[in-house]
Amino acid sequence: MKYYAIIVAGGSGNRMQTETPKQFLLLKNLPVLMHTIKAFGQSDTQPKILLVLSKDQQDNWAHLCEEFNFRIPHEVIDGGKERFHSVKNALQTIEGDGFVAIHDAVRPLASKTLIDNCFKAAEVQGNAIAAIQSSDSVRMLRDKKTSALKRDEVYLVQTPQTFSLSILREAYNQDFANHFTDDASVVESVGYGINIIEGERENIKITYPIDLELAELLLKN
């Protein structure tokens, strides 16, 4: 069986409000993105790594790889306008069958166990996404009214999100829609049920400055 990891790093990090896009910021003296790739490089599954980067960051990345002597093999793919298009660009470079884990470059704390478990579950069920249950109470706002939701029924979705190539190709054949906030929503929209596996609370997404501070605290040496 062939295994692939699409690591999406084609965003500009507007909410982080740093000049350097967040995936290149230093986390314990190593760019965030290198921590993320290392987790896949250390997994038992050993997927082929496809790294999606905007064209204007590809030289910067090559320099960073030299500077940090970063030698984990990976292929660089051009980013797209939205995350959806970045994933699609990478998907189009893959031929044949197999399984693909899609992962945010800015989730550098995913463990190798979580990555391997996602691949294993997708092999059995066709797809598997990492998610955790909410530990807060949750409310929905609709038509200016709020109402409580049953929190046991609410999951906070993470990446990796892992799919068989045949399902993923069918899903990414659609046109982009604004409600496609992750890969599961793209796949669900062509009629597939989505399977959840237990994610990790440490597997945070670096979105705002406080997330980088949290990641520094959480990252084990």
Ligand SMILES: Nc1ccn([C@@H]2O[C@H](COP(=O)(O)OP(=O)(O)OP(=O)(O)O)[C@@H](O)[C@H]2O)c(=O)n1
């Ligand atoms: N056109 C895009 C947009 C996002 N991403 C990637 O998708 C992941 C999750 O997106 P997000 O956290 O929203 O990153 P940004 O789009 O960079 O952040 P923001 O929305 O704050 O601008 C990130 O690793 C980001 O680099 C991507 O590959 N291509």
Ligand SMILES: C[C@](O)(CO)[C@H](O)COP(=O)(O)O
């Ligand atoms: C894919 C994702 O990380 C799952 O939680 C999330 O949907 C990405 O959202 P963003 O708005 O692109 O950060």
